[in-house]
Amino acid sequence: MTLQDVKKTALASIWFVFLTFPIMVIRVNTITQTVVWRWHNMLYIFLGTFFGGLLWRFALTRRKVGAKPIVQTEDEKAAAAQSAAATTGLKGTVAQLKVRLAEPAVRKSLIAAGLVLVLLFPIFSSLYQTSIMITALIYVMLALGLNIVIGLGGMLHLGYIAFFAVGAYTYGILYRFFDVGFWVALPIAAFFSTLAGILLALPVLRLRGDYLAIVTLGFAEIVRILLNNATGFSGGPAGIRGIPRPTFFGIQMNLATVSIYIYYIIVVAVAVTIFVVWRFENSRIGRALVAMGEDDIAAEAMGIDIARVKLTAFALGSFWAGIAGVIFASRTTFINPASFTVWQSIIVLSCVVLGGMGSIKGVIIGALGLILIPEYLRAFSDYRMLIFGAVLVIMMVFRPGGLIQKKRKAYTFAVQTEEQG
Amino acid sequence: MDFDYFLRLFFSGLTRGSIYALLALGYTMVYGIIKLINFAHGEIYMIGAFTALIMATVFSFTGMPTLAILVLSSLVALIYSSAYGFTIEKLAYKPLRKAPRLSVLISAIGMSLFLQNYVLLAQTSNFLPYPSLLPQVPVPRFLQGIINSQQIIIFTTTAVVMVLLTLLIKFTRMGKSMRATSQDRVMATLVGINVNKVISWTFLIGSFTAALGGILISSFTGQINFYVGFIAGIKAFVAAVLGGIGSIPGAVLGSLVLGMTESFAAGYLSSVYEDVFAFIILVLILIFKPSGLLGRPETQKV
Amino acid sequence: MYKRIAVFAVILLLASAMVFAGGRQEAGEIRIGVAGAHSGDLASYGLPTVNAAQLIADEVNAAGGLNGQQIRLFIEDDQCAPDVAANTAAKLVGDRVVAVLGHICSGATNAAMEIYTGENIVTVSPSATSPPLTQSGDFPTFFRTIAPDDAQGQLQAEFVAEELGLTSVAILHDGGDYGRGLAEFARAALQANYPQVNIALFEGITVGAVDYSAIINRIGAANVQGVIYGGYHPEASRLVTQMRAQGLNLSFISGDGVQDATFIDVAGAAAEGVYATGPMDTSASPVAQAARAAHQAKYGEEPGPFFMNAYAGMQAIVNAIRTAGSTDPAAIMSALRSSPVDTPVGRITFDERGDAIGVGFAMYQVQSGTYVELR
Numbered sequence A: 001m002t003l004q005d006v007k008k009t010a011l012a013s014i015w016f017v018f019l020t021f022p023i024m025v026i027r028v029n030t031i032t033q034t035v036v037w038r039w040h041n042m043l044y045i046f047l048g049t050f051f052g053g054l055l056w057r058f059a060l061t062r063r064k065v066g067a068k069p070i071v072q073t074e075d076e077k078a079a080a081a082q083s084a085a086a087t088t089g090l091k092g093t094v095a096q097l098k099v100r101l102a103e104p105a106v107r108k109s110l111i112a113a114g115l116v117l118v119l120l121f122p123i124f125s126s127l128y129q130t131s132i133m134i135t136a137l138i139y140v141m142l143a144l145g146l147n148i149v150i151g152l153g154g155m156l157h158l159g160y161i162a163f164f165a166v167g168a169y170t171y172g173i174l175y176r177f178f179d180v181g182f183w184v185a186l187p188i189a190a191f192f193s194t195l196a197g198i199l200l201a202l203p204v205l206r207l208r209g210d211y212l213a214i215v216t217l218g219f220a221e222i223v224r225i226l227l228n229n230a231t232g233f234s235g236g237p238a239g240i241r242g243i244p245r246p247t248f249f250g251i252q253m254n255l256a257t258v259s260i261y262i263y264y265i266i267v268v269a270v271a272v273t274i275f276v277v278w279r280f281e282n283s284r285i286g287r288a289l290v291a292m293g294e295d296d297i298a299a300e301a302m303g304i305d306i307a308r309v310k311l312t313a314f315a316l317g318s319f320w321a322g323i324a325g326v327i328f329a330s331r332t333t334f335i336n337p338a339s340f341t342v343w344q345s346i347i348v349l350s351c352v353v354l355g356g357m358g359s360i361k362g363v364i365i366g367a368l369g370l371i372l373i374p375e376y377l378r379a380f381s382d383y384r385m386l387i388f389g390a391v392l393v394i395m396m397v398f399r400p401g402g403l404i405q406k407k408r409k410a411y412t413f414a415v416q417t418e419e420q421g
Numbered sequence B: 001m002d003f004d005y006f007l008r009l010f011f012s013g014l015t016r017g018s019i020y021a022l023l024a025l026g027y028t029m030v031y032g033i034i035k036l037i038n039f040a041h042g043e044i045y046m047i048g049a050f051t052a053l054i055m056a057t058v059f060s061f062t063g064m065p066t067l068a069i070l071v072l073s074s075l076v077a078l079i080y081s082s083a084y085g086f087t088i089e090k091l092a093y094k095p096l097r098k099a100p101r102l103s104v105l106i107s108a109i110g111m112s113l114f115l116q117n118y119v120l121l122a123q124t125s126n127f128l129p130y131p132s133l134l135p136q137v138p139v140p141r142f143l144q145g146i147i148n149s150q151q152i153i154i155f156t157t158t159a160v161v162m163v164l165l166t167l168l169i170k171f172t173r174m175g176k177s178m179r180a181t182s183q184d185r186v187m188a189t190l191v192g193i194n195v196n197k198v199i200s201w202t203f204l205i206g207s208f209t210a211a212l213g214g215i216l217i218s219s220f221t222g223q224i225n226f227y228v229g230f231i232a233g234i235k236a237f238v239a240a241v242l243g244g245i246g247s248i249p250g251a252v253l254g255s256l257v258l259g260m261t262e263s264f265a266a267g268y269l270s271s272v273y274e275d276v277f278a279f280i281i282l283v284l285i286l287i288f289k290p291s292g293l294l295g296r297p298e299t300q301k302v
Numbered sequence C: 001m002y003k004r005i006a007v008f009a010v011i012l013l014l015a016s017a018m019v020f021a022g023g024r025q026e027a028g029e030i031r032i033g034v035a036g037a038h039s040g041d042l043a044s045y046g047l048p049t050v051n052a053a054q055l056i057a058d059e060v061n062a063a064g065g066l067n068g069q070q071i072r073l074f075i076e077d078d079q080c081a082p083d084v085a086a087n088t089a090a091k092l093v094g095d096r097v098v099a100v101l102g103h104i105c106s107g108a109t110n111a112a113m114e115i116y117t118g119e120n121i122v123t124v125s126p127s128a129t130s131p132p133l134t135q136s137g138d139f140p141t142f143f144r145t146i147a148p149d150d151a152q153g154q155l156q157a158e159f160v161a162e163e164l165g166l167t168s169v170a171i172l173h174d175g176g177d178y179g180r181g182l183a184e185f186a187r188a189a190l191q192a193n194y195p196q197v198n199i200a201l202f203e204g205i206t207v208g209a210v211d212y213s214a215i216i217n218r219i220g221a222a223n224v225q226g227v228i229y230g231g232y233h234p235e236a237s238r239l240v241t242q243m244r245a246q247g248l249n250l251s252f253i254s255g256d257g258v259q260d261a262t263f264i265d266v267a268g269a270a271a272e273g274v275y276a277t278g279p280m281d282t283s284a285s286p287v288a289q290a291a292r293a294a295h296q297a298k299y300g301e302e303p304g305p306f307f308m309n310a311y312a313g314m315q316a317i318v319n320a321i322r323t324a325g326s327t328d329p330a331a332i333m334s335a336l337r338s339s340p341v342d343t344p345v346g347r348i349t350f351d352e353r354g355d356a357i358g359v360g361f362a363m364y365q366v367q368s369g370t371y372v373e374l375r
Helices: A003-019 A021-026 A039-064 A075-088 A089-102 A105-118 A127-152 A161-178 A182-201 A208-229 A256-282 A285-295 A294-302 A306-332 A344-355 A360-398 B003-032 B041-060 B066-096 B101-122 B151-170 B173-183 B183-192 B195-221 B228-243 B247-269 B271-290 C002-021 C043-062 C084-095 C106-119 C150-165 C177-193 C214-224 C231-244 C261-271 C286-299 C307-324 C329-338
Strands: A026-029 A034-037 C029-036 C070-077 C099-101 C124-125 C142-144 C167-175 C196-204 C226-230 C252-254 C275-279 C340-345 C346-350 C360-365 C370-375
Touching: A003 A021, A003 A039, A003 C286, A021 A026, A021 A039, A021 B041, A021 B101, A026 A344, A026 B041, A039 A360, A089 A105, A105 B003, A127 A161, A127 A256, A127 A285, A127 A306, A127 A344, A127 A360, A161 A182, A161 A208, A161 A306, A161 A344, A182 A306, A182 B003, A208 A344, A208 B228, A208 B271, A256 A285, A256 A306, A256 A360, A256 C106, A285 A306, A294 A306, A306 C084, A344 A360, A344 B101, A360 B066, A360 B101, A360 B228, A360 C070, B003 B041, B003 B151, B003 B173, B003 B195, B003 B228, B041 B066, B041 B101, B041 B195, B041 B228, B066 B101, B066 B195, B066 C084, B101 B228, B151 B195, B151 B247, B173 B195, B173 C043, B195 C070, B195 C167, B228 B247, B228 B271, B228 C167, B247 C214, B271 C196, B271 C214, B271 C261, C002 C070, C029 C084, C029 C307, C043 C070, C043 C099, C043 C286, C043 C307, C070 C084, C099 C167, C099 C307, C106 C124, C106 C142, C106 C177, C124 C307, C124 C329, C142 C307, C150 C177, C150 C226, C150 C252, C150 C275, C150 C360, C167 C177, C167 C214, C177 C196, C177 C226, C196 C214, C214 C231, C226 C231, C231 C252, C231 C261, C252 C286, C307 C329, C307 C340, C307 C346, C329 C346, C329 C360
Parallel strands: C029 C070, C029 C099, C099 C124, C124 C142, C167 C196, C167 C226, C226 C252, C252 C275
Antiparallel strands: A026 A034, C275 C360, C340 C346, C360 C370
16 A cells, blocks of 8 residues: 555545535425535545545455466365465465365364254244345245356346246235145246246247346336236235245144244255256256357357257246245235335346356355345444445455356366375 | 327327437447446436436526526536446446456446435435426427427437437547447457547446436426436336447437337326336347347357 | 355354344333335335434433333334335344334235234334225234225215216326225225216326326326326326326326325426325324424424324324333233324324224315315
8 A cells, every 4th residue: 555545545535525515515405495515524425435445445456466266176276275384374374274174074064063053043043033034045045046047047137036926926816816825836836937937938039148138127027017907816016915824734833933934944945946956057958058158159059959958947947936936925925016126136136146156155145145234234224225235336346256256167187296196 | 099199199209218218328338338237327317317406406596597507507417427427437347347247237236226325315315396497488389289398308409419429429539439449349459449448438428418318307207306217227228228239329219119119008008008018019129130129130259 | 065055054153143142132111113114215205204203202212201211213124025024023023122113015014014913013004004904803903093095085086076076087096005006996986986977097107107198198088077196296296297288187186195295396386276185184283383393403304204194103102102001012002092192193092993093084185385175
């Protein structure tokens, strides 16, 4: 950090004072025709942007120095471990810790601890904690599903929430007209949302990039507007109330117990999703999807049936959204079209990108973070969404590839060098 | 339903289309250069309109004539919005030049959220009445009841802006640099174009048109709050894609098609479903012309 | 696979750390939740309620508190989204609030009530007007200081048919929960009681659209004498302004979403003559005047939508706790039902279902820039 930097930052702060002048300093009320001048805000802006700016500059220079290649082969890992052992001081300790964590034994015990925590979580946490964790896990499911389309297939899908809506409304409508319960509705809703996914995918097989994005966005809006206006069928804007929570072999439970029960249902659902997505990724069609995401023409030339791969991706992605939708409906017991706006699609998309496209681990962290952060930001009340917006920008600037960048499978030939042999 | 009715719907479609066009122009220019769907564009529009409102109220205390207030406050607002556009690009997009495209998109979404809440907190959450800055003058008799002077001002402004932008891009040095950058950024750098400068200019110009749109629309609708940018932004994005994103005449054509579709759907069918019809038209056009009305077909490199 | 679960472990460790960090209990305070949309597009309807709660809490606390205890507010944002509202409600339950002022939107209120009901938390909403909230009987702890939509629809129909004597109307709505509900109640009331009134058009408009001239042209072509609109004031003022600009001088009748001073300020001259149903006029009452003055003094601007209802709701909660002398839900509820309180919306108690007695609707008309109660 040189004097030059400090000077530059100070100049930038003056620029921000100028920039925010009309909005921050002047406050008009066109009704009473009064103007309030808030000069003190100029000082706050200057100080805030100055110190913020110094941090920003510092972090940006660090980011430039610390840029590392993503692909790591076994050799590089070993080299990193060696260099970690060689370095001393805090950096060395951290690096050593990383290596230690990568050891199978340590990892296994950590995982066991994690599993126990996941299972015990609702028992020693409050209703609120369980409740937001359920919401977060619903978004984990959504993000995992969307990850199939975006992260693996590279198709920008802005209408994913529509399938979530199809799932939730299938349960709602089945309950409304046929008094169907949770467990019966679950497979039916999954079927319908998968069907909707295929129906959307068929006309858009030819579209790419942002054109695909806009059509999917349009599809979601059409679904929402139809639900909003088909009053007799979907309840219109007033939605469907009193949707039953899941029962356990016909046993009704009180709120606290049923929340824990829903928590376990969603944990199992997420576990199944992770397993299936993980298997899918390494399956023939999954790899075909990744290949298509990289370069669809090359993939087609290699003999991949692009249409089939796209349809599979959309169908599988929508399937999980449908399941998540049913759990969502049973949990809030009330659904209306306001829960399924473009904004929700954007949130799910942010989960995927923020966590790291294509990486299951990353997407899970992204979704948990993105849903839980605003909840924990409640302490900042009014400033909550402001901070959330800033966090999104900062995260992207400093981790553009997402929190956990996908490691591509790298096949190295087993040519052992002498030092390691 | 008679011909007058048709004409009225036509002009209301034209108004909508012109408004979308002013926003879509900025979208499409930014997209052309850095392939980014700039979600914060709608917020620039909102900030431009808000700044004009604040300035107009402040100036109105000095007892200036209305026309002077209009010109001065718009000028300040346009300068400020351009400055916002410029700063946003430097802060949220420039550090991401080499990042995956979707990361920049999320950064843009974050920026949009931040700006909305910034105005909400620094100003107010309530709707504020927006002074009618546009002069209301009587129109020729045969147009009365079909169109009013505000609408005429909106069409004319849009047309002028589009012509100016086209000229700028066709004939000026900066315009040529922009075209070169949008075709191939690396090559542009090699032939000595300062790409960062080109991008900054694109944001300046895009924000300028967005703010212009903001001022016109807000004085047309007569009210504003911090949230007006979001929906208008999404619509403009749709219009830009419909016309073929990256193309300036395409953005205007797409906006007009979108505006007309909505207007006629609302007039002859049902206004609840105007967005549904707009999106259906969009899907149909994209199915038959997958890169929009005037978009260049994506060259598929094999 | 293992790695993935390891990530879970870390997250949950963090989460559980937060569990233990929160939830501390301090004695000697009465906890009241304030929930509603405090961010997003509907924030302008939720934030005035926060101001109302804050004003009363400050006043009570400065005067020595409630039953010797200080009021502590728990202000929580639900963004008017049902799913967020469910979490908000769970949070307030966890914070052990004794009563909640909120929520703002009917949908969010419905989702939140599913949680409060089981926990016996008294809830007073200033603005959730959906009839089933009280009429279904599902939520015994729910109260509101605003009349339900069906009462309003009935009054509008009566006014249109009997006072104005119109024979042909168009009904518009904003497609939202409140707006569409209100429009449908008005339509139902017209069809049931006044078959002579022809409903030429029943249509929704798109909120936030940049221009409404297409739908206005349709109204013009439908040859009606009046327009009934269900929705909020931002759209209403644009509809009215554009209608007048196109020379359509029809009667415009709307509900309490429009019966708001901002409507007149925004619509200006075009607002003149507009009818709107709203809570009976009590703005001249000393309580309302004082509330308004207090808001002016603290926040430097006029109170926003539902402020008076929120103020009344908070007063009712405070009064009920004081009368009951405890924070026992059953005692508070019985006090709400039996002990009247003077509020900006009148002297109110609540009936068995939770609707406020003494809160009714009256028809207003904009005359020389203010709403004037008719009759």
